[in-house]
Amino acid sequence: MTKVKIVQKSKINFFLELSILIAIIATLIPIIWIVILAFLPNKSIINSSFDFSFWLGNFRLLLDPSQNFVRQIFNSLTITFGTMILTLAIGAGSGYSLSKLKPPKWATTPVFILASFLPIVPPITLVPGIYATLTNLHLLGSITGLILINTVFNLPFAILMIKSYFDQIPEELREAALVDGAPERKIFFSVLLPLAKPGFGAVGIYVAIMAWNEFLMGLIMTTGGKAAPLTVGIASLVQDYEITFGQMSAAGFVAAIPIIVLTAVASRQIVSGLTAGAVKS
Amino acid sequence: MKGNQVMKDAEVTSRSRGSNSLSGRRATSIVALLPFLVFLAVFAVYPLYELFRLSFMETEVLDGEFYSAFNGLANFRKIPNDPLAINAIKVTLLFTTLCVILTLVAGTAGAILVNSSRIFKKVARNIFVWPAVVAPVVVSVMWLLILDPTVGLINKIMHSLGHEPQIWLNSKTGAFISVVVVDVWHWTPIVFLFIYAGLNGINLEILEAGRVDGASESQIVRRIILPILMPTIAVIAILRTIMSIKAFDEMYLLTKGGPQNATSLISLHIRKIFVEVLDFGYASALSLCIVIALGLIVGIAYSLRRKNRSRK
Numbered sequence: 277m278t279k280v281k282i283v284q285k286s287k288i289n290f291f292l293e294l295s296i297l298i299a300i301i302a303t304l305i306p307i308i309w310i311v312i313l314a315f316l317p318n319k320s321i322i323n324s325s326f327d328f329s330f331w332l333g334n335f336r337l338l339l340d341p342s343q344n345f346v347r348q349i350f351n352s353l354t355i356t357f358g359t360m361i362l363t364l365a366i367g368a369g370s371g372y373s374l375s376k377l378k379p380p381k382w383a384t385t386p387v388f389i390l391a392s393f394l395p396i397v398p399p400i401t402l403v404p405g406i407y408a409t410l411t412n413l414h415l416l417g418s419i420t421g422l423i424l425i426n427t428v429f430n431l432p433f434a435i436l437m438i439k440s441y442f443d444q445i446p447e448e449l450r451e452a453a454l455v456d457g458a459p460e461r462k463i464f465f466s467v468l469l470p471l472a473k474p475g476f477g478a479v480g481i482y483v484a485i486m487a488w489n490e491f492l493m494g495l496i497m498t499t500g501g502k503a504a505p506l507t508v509g510i511a512s513l514v515q516d517y518e519i520t521f522g523q524m525s526a527a528g529f530v531a532a533i534p535i536i537v538l539t540a541v542a543s544r545q546i547v548s549g550l551t552a553g554a555v556k557s
Numbered sequence: 558m559k560g561n562q563v564m565k566d567a568e569v570t571s572r573s574r575g576s577n578s579l580s581g582r583r584a585t586s587i588v589a590l591l592p593f594l595v596f597l598a599v600f601a602v603y604p605l606y607e608l609f610r611l612s613f614m615e616t617e618v619l620d621g622e623f624y625s626a627f628n629g630l631a632n633f634r635k636i637p638n639d640p641l642a643i644n645a646i647k648v649t650l651l652f653t654t655l656c657v658i659l660t661l662v663a664g665t666a667g668a669i670l671v672n673s674s675r676i677f678k679k680v681a682r683n684i685f686v687w688p689a690v691v692a693p694v695v696v697s698v699m700w701l702l703i704l705d706p707t708v709g710l711i712n713k714i715m716h717s718l719g720h721e722p723q724i725w726l727n728s729k730t731g732a733f734i735s736v737v738v739v740d741v742w743h744w745t746p747i748v749f750l751f752i753y754a755g756l757n758g759i760n761l762e763i764l765e766a767g768r769v770d771g772a773s774e775s776q777i778v779r780r781i782i783l784p785i786l787m788p789t790i791a792v793i794a795i796l797r798t799i800m801s802i803k804a805f806d807e808m809y810l811l812t813k814g815g816p817q818n819a820t821s822l823i824s825l826h827i828r829k830i831f832v833e834v835l836d837f838g839y840a841s842a843l844s845l846c847i848v849i850a851l852g853l854i855v856g857i858a859y860s861l862r863r864k865n866r867s868r869k
Binding site (some may be wrong): 302 | 582583588590592596597600601602606607611673679682683684685686688692696697703713716747751799803805809828831832841844847848849854855
């Protein structure tokens with residue numbers, strides 16, 4: 277009886293591990309394939325059989341000053357860091373306020389309603405309004421405009437996340453500092469903010485990934501112009517009349533592999549951001 | 558201004574911690590919320606108001622200037638007479654149903670398997686997250702490189718096995734299946750993450766008790782684990798529904814809604830009317846209907862969940 281059970285158990289485990297292995301391979305194939313193609317000359321890519329020969333030319337062509345690629349990377353980096361810093365700054369104040377300062381209901385109700393409503397609205401439906409706003413602010417086709425849009429889409433999640441981090445810090449800590457005569461601002465900057473730091477890391481990484489990956493607003497608000505982010509640049513490579521698969525792969529490689537490596541290394545922070553981000557947005 | 562308030566607040570606090578300090582804190586709390594409120598007003602409330610306004614207007618663009626005139630419900634009456642809109646709604650519903658079910662099944666199964674794995678637990682937990690952090694645009698590129706008739710991985714494999722190459726994205730069914738597969742690959746990680754977190758929150762003693770009572774592993778999964786995970790699964794199902802209805806980037810690059818509108822999701826159709834047809838009134842009316850439908854879905858789901866909770 278015991279023997280049968282053990283045999284059965286090890287057999288089940290074998291299928292279990294095998295199916296996980298298959299799932300891992302299925303997850304990795306598209307990623308590995310784009311990495312391979314990024315380092316192949318077009319001649320081998322177009323060949324209908326497998327032909328592997330290492331080549332760095334795709335990257336060399338992309339980095340050529342006549343291409344927009346370098347500028348687009350720079351744009352994307354600016355948008356990503358700008359969005360991250362602005363979101364964290366505004367999120368810190370608002371999250372702290374919601375968690376510890378007990379703002380009046382007339383101020384919090386619209387915040388909560390909009391913060392839960394905005395994430396369910398398809399971004400395409402807000403395009404005409406945002407387009408008009410950016411035109412009025414003279415920010416159409418500018419990096420600043422894209423930073424502002426990315427910030428607004430990430431703020432609802434960021435604020436609720438940061439609020440929940442501040443919620444975990446006991447109220448007594450703040451009260452003790454107040455009793456000692458510390459001003460509200462000092463308590464925020466030197467007591468509570470440092471305690472919530474790990475939380476800010478998780479929110480910051482999540483927001484950065486979202487901003488780096490954003491496409492629709494970049495496409496419509498820059499129409500592929502000087503301020504276009506990397507994602508829009510990649511899209512224009514795909515839609516070129518003559519598709520250069522090698523360069524397309526290399527560009528995809530540059531946009532995706534750093535993020536994947538970051539995920540592999542800092543998986544704990546990213547996982548906590550993704551799960552909370554998904555629920556709260 | 559904020560500094561003054563804080564200082565005043567501190568002075569009051571040091572003198573007497575009474576109602577005065579509370580009102581100071583109140584002012585600070587509003588000041589701290591203000592930037593967010595301004596952002597929402599400018600970039601969320603105003604665009605939503607604009608959407609609402611435009612949907613009752615006939616708008617024309619002449620020499621870069623917009624001319625609008627009120628035309629009542631005419632834009633909304635256009636929707637049932639637009640076969641492309643009806644098609645887009647059907648495609649979106651089918652796409653959403655398939656993607657939600659497939660990612661839920663794959664993600665839940667994956668989480669349960671990985672959780673009881675001995676060899677791959679750590680590796681799989683890390684790798685299974687990767688697709689979710691890749692930009693949707695790059696996801697389309699990745700799958701284009703797999704599905705393309707000449708450079709695509711599938712056709713290269715078929716060629717080396719001596720089969721004829723297939724043009725996957727050119728047939729209606731082929732393109733639709735491809736788009737669903739891409740979505741499942743991209744977003745199963747989100748389901749996996751949630752369910753995996755939920756699994757780790759289950760009290761091991763309950764599972765042990767089940768085993769002691771002689772339940773088989775599959776019985777434990779069906780009778781104990783899945784019922785405990787149900788609330789998590791419900792939340793993630795709503796989330797995935799919203800994500801699928803909002804889907805845009807991947808299809809925009811992979812199929813452009815084609816062939817013959819077989820993958821024309823509602824977001825793609827709205828973009829076309831906004832950007833190519835330039836019929837702002839009609840596009841807004843259609844958008845407004847989608848926003849309201851999504852609001853209703855989430856509202857109903859939320860109230861059902863509250864009802865469920867209060868019953869417990």
